[in-house]
Amino acid sequence: xxNVEQHPSTLSVQEGDSAVIKCTYSDSASNxxxxxxxxxxxxxxxxxxxxxxxxxxKDQRIAVTLNKTAKHFSLHITETQPxxxxxxxxxxxxxxxxxxxxxxxxxP
Amino acid sequence: DTGVSQDPxxxxxxxxxxxxxxxxxxxxHNRLYWYRxxxxxxxxxxxxxxNEAQLEKSRLLSDRFSAERxxxxxxTLEIQRTEQGDSAMYLCAxxxxxxxxxxxxxxxxxxx
Numbered sequence: 001x002x003n004v005e006q007h008p009s010t011l012s013v014q015e016g017d018s019a020v021i022k023c024t025y026s027d028s029a030s031n032x033x034x035x036x037x038x039x040x041x042x043x044x045x046x047x048x049x050x051x052x053x054x055x056x057x058k059d060q061r062i063a064v065t066l067n068k069t070a071k072h073f074s075l076h077i078t079e080t081q082p083x084x085x086x087x088x089x090x091x092x093x094x095x096x097x098x099x100x101x102x103x104x105x106x107x108p
Numbered sequence: 109d110t111g112v113s114q115d116p117x118x119x120x121x122x123x124x125x126x127x128x129x130x131x132x133x134x135x136x137h138n139r140l141y142w143y144r145x146x147x148x149x150x151x152x153x154x155x156x157x158x159n160e161a162q163l164e165k166s167r168l169l170s171d172r173f174s175a176e177r178x179x180x181x182x183x184t185l186e187i188q189r190t191e192q193g194d195s196a197m198y199l200c201a202x203x204x205x206x207x208x209x210x211x212x213x214x215x216x217x218x219x220x
Contacts (some may be wrong), residue, residue: 017192034209036211042213043199043211043212043213043214044151044197044199044211045211046208046209046210049208089150089151091150096141096153096156096209097153097154097171098143098150098152099150100149100150101148101149101150
């Protein structure tokens, strides 16, 4: 069945630095890849998504890249801010299998 | 648009009791999903509906779990004969087909 692996599990950066989180998936039929941000005690919220017909998508400080051949996709956050601190989850579409999450800490 | 709402927010019960949770999706969304999330983990898929039809159910899902969406609107998730290991946050999400999922705040279940 589908499997989604996410790395790293924790990531600590200084404010203003960039952060990169990577996911790999197993089901080549997956064609939709969302990223969610979850703050402590709150619901997961969609921050960006990408479909398989494009290789990159950007929204202000957040970007996602997709390599369908290698079956991996990445979240890039530039100019990180303390309010970016949260757990980030990737997912692959076929049955919405989520990665295990990355806890991002941005130090002021 | 009031978003996805779940009830109750918290449920504490004794082991062996049955519990039922409710999810009200965003009104125009035809898909509804149930997930379970434990601390430090990503949401684990349980089941999903398109309208009133239950289209997929996780193979890992115990037969003590059952979900319904009788009129294609709200959904209920029932857990029978609860066990300690059922303690988790139960998340509901809804979407239109092929569109992003919108999550509710979840129901936190604690088994004593």
